[in-house]
Amino acid sequence: MNRLNKLSRLLYCLILSNLLLIGCNSNEKTNLPEEQAPADDFSSWITISKSEELQLCERKEALHRAYLMNDEKAEGVNKIENLKIIAFQAYKLNDSGLFKKANKEAFEASVKIRDTLGIANAHWNYGAFYAEKEVYDSAYSHYGSALGYYQAIKNDHYSGKMLYNMAFIKGRLKDYTGSENLTSQAIVKYKQLNKYKSLYTSYNHLAILFKELEEYDRALDYNEEALSYLAYLDDKKTYYEGSLNNIGLIYHKQKNYERAIEYFNEALEKDSLKYKNIELYARLIDNRAHSKLLNNDTVHLLNEFNESLRIRDSLNNHAGITLSKLHLAEFYKKKNDTTNAIQFAEEAKYIAKERKNNRDYLAALKFLSKTDDQNANTYLNEFIDVNDSLQNVERKIRNIFTRIDLETDEYREEADRLFKQKVLILVVSLCLLLILSLLYFVNRQYSKSKELQFESEQQKANEQIYLLSLEQQAKLEEGKVQERNRISEELHDGVLGKLFGARVGLGFLNPNLDKGATQKYNLLIGELQVIEKEIRDISHELKNHDTYSSSVSFFNLVTKLIIDCSEIGGFEYRLTKDGAIFWEDVDEIVKANLYRIIQESLQNTIKFAKANEVLIDFSIQDGNLILTLVDNGVGFNTLKRKTGIGLKNMRSRAEKLNGEFTIESQPNKGTKTAIRIPINKEI
Amino acid sequence: MKQNYKVLLIEDHPLIAEAYRSALKFVSKEKEGVNFFIETANNCDDGYEKIKDASNKNGLDLIFLDIRLPPSKDSKVLSGEDLGIIVNKLLPDSKIIISTTFNDNYRIHSIFKSVNPDGFLIKNDITADEIIAAVKSVLFDPPYYSKSVIRLLRNEVSNDFLLDNIDRRLLYELSIGTKMKDLPSLLPLSIAGIEKRKRHLKEVFDVKKTDDKELITIAKEKGFI
Numbered sequence: 062m063n064r065l066n067k068l069s070r071l072l073y074c075l076i077l078s079n080l081l082l083i084g085c086n087s088n089e090k091t092n093l094p095e096e097q098a099p100a101d102d103f104s105s106w107i108t109i110s111k112s113e114e115l116q117l118c119e120r121k122e123a124l125h126r127a128y129l130m131n132d133e134k135a136e137g138v139n140k141i142e143n144l145k146i147i148a149f150q151a152y153k154l155n156d157s158g159l160f161k162k163a164n165k166e167a168f169e170a171s172v173k174i175r176d177t178l179g180i181a182n183a184h185w186n187y188g189a190f191y192a193e194k195e196v197y198d199s200a201y202s203h204y205g206s207a208l209g210y211y212q213a214i215k216n217d218h219y220s221g222k223m224l225y226n227m228a229f230i231k232g233r234l235k236d237y238t239g240s241e242n243l244t245s246q247a248i249v250k251y252k253q254l255n256k257y258k259s260l261y262t263s264y265n266h267l268a269i270l271f272k273e274l275e276e277y278d279r280a281l282d283y284n285e286e287a288l289s290y291l292a293y294l295d296d297k298k299t300y301y302e303g304s305l306n307n308i309g310l311i312y313h314k315q316k317n318y319e320r321a322i323e324y325f326n327e328a329l330e331k332d333s334l335k336y337k338n339i340e341l342y343a344r345l346i347d348n349r350a351h352s353k354l355l356n357n358d359t360v361h362l363l364n365e366f367n368e369s370l371r372i373r374d375s376l377n378n379h380a381g382i383t384l385s386k387l388h389l390a391e392f393y394k395k396k397n398d399t400t401n402a403i404q405f406a407e408e409a410k411y412i413a414k415e416r417k418n419n420r421d422y423l424a425a426l427k428f429l430s431k432t433d434d435q436n437a438n439t440y441l442n443e444f445i446d447v448n449d450s451l452q453n454v455e456r457k458i459r460n461i462f463t464r465i466d467l468e469t470d471e472y473r474e475e476a477d478r479l480f481k482q483k484v485l486i487l488v489v490s491l492c493l494l495l496i497l498s499l500l501y502f503v504n505r506q507y508s509k510s511k512e513l514q515f516e517s518e519q520q521k522a523n524e525q526i527y528l529l530s531l532e533q534q535a536k537l538e539e540g541k542v543q544e545r546n547r548i549s550e551e552l553h554d555g556v557l558g559k560l561f562g563a564r565v566g567l568g569f570l571n572p573n574l575d576k577g578a579t580q581k582y583n584l585l586i587g588e589l590q591v592i593e594k595e596i597r598d599i600s601h602e603l604k605n606h607d608t609y610s611s612s613v614s615f616f617n618l619v620t621k622l623i624i625d626c627s628e629i630g631g632f633e634y635r636l637t638k639d640g641a642i643f644w645e646d647v648d649e650i651v652k653a654n655l656y657r658i659i660q661e662s663l664q665n666t667i668k669f670a671k672a673n674e675v676l677i678d679f680s681i682q683d684g685n686l687i688l689t690l691v692d693n694g695v696g697f698n699t700l701k702r703k704t705g706i707g708l709k710n711m712r713s714r715a716e717k718l719n720g721e722f723t724i725e726s727q728p729n730k731g732t733k734t735a736i737r738i739p740i741n742k743e744i
Numbered sequence: 745m746k747q748n749y750k751v752l753l754i755e756d757h758p759l760i761a762e763a764y765r766s767a768l769k770f771v772s773k774e775k776e777g778v779n780f781f782i783e784t785a786n787n788c789d790d791g792y793e794k795i796k797d798a799s800n801k802n803g804l805d806l807i808f809l810d811i812r813l814p815p816s817k818d819s820k821v822l823s824g825e826d827l828g829i830i831v832n833k834l835l836p837d838s839k840i841i842i843s844t845t846f847n848d849n850y851r852i853h854s855i856f857k858s859v860n861p862d863g864f865l866i867k868n869d870i871t872a873d874e875i876i877a878a879v880k881s882v883l884f885d886p887p888y889y890s891k892s893v894i895r896l897l898r899n900e901v902s903n904d905f906l907l908d909n910i911d912r913r914l915l916y917e918l919s920i921g922t923k924m925k926d927l928p929s930l931l932p933l934s935i936a937g938i939e940k941r942k943r944h945l946k947e948v949f950d951v952k953k954t955d956d957k958e959l960i961t962i963a964k965e966k967g968f969i
Contacts, residue, residue, distance in 0.1 A: 557845050561867045562759025568872020569766030593868050643924040
């Protein structure tokens, strides 16, 4: 029972592994949902959900429809693929409910069919989803899992992406060294694959990390590096300006405000930036204004700060608004307008707290504690409390990361195990297939050779039967001859002698009879003599007849065969033979084969030739026995029909006896078959 | 004229022996003073014994000799023919009447050659009267031959070709169906030799076919077998 279970499981695995292979192939495309072209209705709903002109709620509605459609109609791998598309789209449209549902289903289905790539993709989706929601520990954990699976299936590109995502989260949570480490790992992978855009973002990230670590020189180096990769990109978007902003910020941090302002100015040189990336534009303006402020250049600063704030307000960019307000507060403080300064700082603090923007929240508190002399202590205390609690949180999260990293390793091992299992299953199933096909092949060969063996055995048996029948015939003949001889001798020596004795005895009796009776008496004696003669003739006949026939029993068999065939085929026959052939001297095997050849040939004559006359001749020439069969039938083209099985058989029989087989025929001119077989005759 | 004749009947059929006795009795009745002292032997051994005895004593005047007889126990004397040869050797003066059912020419010919009897009777030809005539002829005016024998002799004389013993033997063996491969052990010839003789015989008898049967049929017609 157990074994049966195992067997069925193995079979299941075999089928699954096949499915998996197909699955893997199609999975290559999953992360490019645009390339998918599934069922009509489903794809049209998806297209609607992607069209950006529509309202968000309409797009969500369309995606829901697509989900329901897929749930009802699609099957198997196709369904999973669609689920992934839906999950990705739901993530983009920020539809948490649908995303969770679709991604969960996709994940479970992938686990069920052991699709490593599918599982990894689902984890990625989860990671992105939670990162968006700023649930960093969950996001980090899912990215970690995805990384494990991608590494197991040696997908370096996606592994790099996961590493980068994880590095990003760590950077967000101020684990700069950890983040640097992960980014470096990602960079190694990207470099192998020449992924320039990813390399750019990675180096950019490193630069930001080192800026935060206040290692400004290295940060600048990494920015340079990032820009060098940017050169390879065709579509540079506003990355260049972004990098300039970053460099500017570094100089700003170094209090080299003039350099900072140069970079910001360079970034702002092109008017097109306003349309391409208004957010960056606002940030640059704000940053430049801030640098100017710290450089004690306050000309037009209020306008610049206000423009930035206005843009950010219109974009609903809370982090930006917070920064702008903080900068404005600084500006007013510098202008000694404490009221405005405190108000802006209060507003910034409020938004930052609302949006859980801890960095700016702390900055606002710090600013307030220095500016609002009355409440300085309260702010300072709040600052310290928040800072402590934040540090605690960060520490905790870092601990979680450590745990997650460990788990990631475990996932990786698990994925490795899965992969190895898959490989094992593949290898085993291949081996099994090989063995099965080998077995099949061997079996076929065996049965083929068996068949051949059987055939040759049958042929042997046929010949044996022929020989036996010949022997039987000979024995029969012999018995007949013996019996005839016995009767003949009995008649000759016994009956005849006694009759003779009786007749002569009667002759000497010479009884005294009248004339008529005497005459009759003599007549009767004469009659007895005639009877004697008849008996003797019979006796001779008996002897002569059979002695002659017994010596040619093969010939008798052939004669009988020909008579039978002529009756079936409705043809006349003429059978002739050279008297110099001593059939009893001819090897039985030769005779057996000759018999078969004649049989085959006559069968051909009956079946195809439509002949009405057949000549069969046996002759001897230079120690060769020559059998000639001639018919006057329809004949055939010998060039066209070379390979008839009958002809082949005859030829092979003749060749087996070291003989020659020739056949001459032309359409409507009859057929002449000749066989020449050497027989050992000592002349 | 001699009056008393010592006669030996070598014949395995008592009926036939009785017939000979009747014939001899008839002759002695017909011819005054002619007496027959008759002894019988019914196999080769017996015959040989009697011939030997007679050769040591007074000899024999007339011997009736059947050809087919039970052979001697030591297989040295197989037939009446052999006994005839012995008689010719031991009792050269004795007269022999061969009496046989054989009527094939070859045997008759060979018996003539080996025994050269004074009388030759083919049992089927003869009647009571013929036996009497034969006895008288052989005793007083030999030889006496049966009709078939005379016919054979005439045939042989009239044929203008000559066959030697080996030819005759070959024809005979072929006629009784002796196998070709056994012939070299019966004839002083190789297979090739036999083939050659056969071809020669076919030429002599003007046989066109390669068939042996034809040859034998014609040889029979011509009285060689």
